[in-house]
Amino acid sequence: MYTLYWSPGSASMAPHGALEEAGARYELRLTNTDAGAHRDPAYLKLNPNGRVPTLVVDGSFVMFESAAMVMLIADRHPEARLAPGPDEMARGHFYQWLTHLTNSVQPAMLRYYYPERHTTDAGGTEAVANKAMEEIATLWGRIDQHLAAHGPYLLGDRFCAADIFVFMLSGWQQCCPNTYERFPHLKRLADLAAARPAMQRVIQKNAG
Ligand SMILES: N[C@@H](CCC(=O)N[C@@H](CS)C(=O)NCC(=O)O)C(=O)O
Structure with a gap:
């Protein structure tokens, strides 16, 4: 189960797309950057960079950087073929x-x-x-x-x-x-x- 902290039109769109393509179970938590929600102390505890997105996996594993999230999602859902496998050039x-x-x-x-x-x-x-x-x-x-x-x-x-x-x-x-x-x-x-x-x-x- 994934939780994606997202903001409309932001860099959360890439992991959001990967989650949808993978058919993964996920929930979205709105962190509207226009409203400054990415600077809330509670959010900064999750992501000290104060940037959107943040991804939480299975309620405890937290990560930032949208490209890294996309790679992780591709690896965890190989059946979705979002990336060539480790044995492919x-x-x-x-x-x-x-x-x-x-x-x-x-x-x-x-x-x-x-x-x-x-x-x-x-x-x-x-x-x-x-x-x-x-x-x-x-x-x-x-x-x-x-x-x-x-x-x-x-x-x-x-x-x-x-x-x-x-x-x-x-x-x-x-x-x-x-x-x-x-x-x-x-x-x-x-x-x-x-x-x-x-x-x-x-x-x-x-x-x-
Ligand atoms: N390299 C980061 C960049 C994240 C980023 O800069 N997100 C923007 C929204 S697209 C943001 O949070 N901006 C608010 C700010 O920097 O104050 C990623 O892709 O996750």
Whole structure:
């Protein structure tokens, strides 16, 4: 049994999607970041970073970092085929993409959304955000090229949990206006992901 502390439209969407795809038993606990619920002392006890999401497994095992949650869920539900198995070479590329998304694309996005955390110059936030936007477009451009040559999914014909992460991040478009018009292969992946019944349930929940 899983408990996912989530906020609409946030990084909780990736583990939420993985849980739905896995057919796992889970409950959602709303931790609305817009209302500052991620800074409540009770929540900080669970996740001292004050970020959403947090995942609790079987009432006692607590973890943060959405990409790590996605990997754990994929491993605990192998029948859902959310990741290549440990004996498959493609697992290396699964790790590669998920790590790239969480290590390069997502941090650039967080720099855009929280520029004040990345400069000591009060007048420098716009420059930080602008540079982040540039970087996000470059990164999506490379991923789009990869998908054009080797798609429609990150691992070719095979949907995996890293595609859920792409779906989530590519929906954050304030930091990359018209993402889907500019990157059609990314759009194709996102459309395929969105058409999945499990992802539909996640999308509807996040839409309120
Ligand atoms: N790398 C973390 C990032 C989590 C994160 O930054 N979440 C945002 C919502 S998308 C958040 O909690 N923001 C509130 C804040 O940083 O104050 C993850 O993927 O779990």
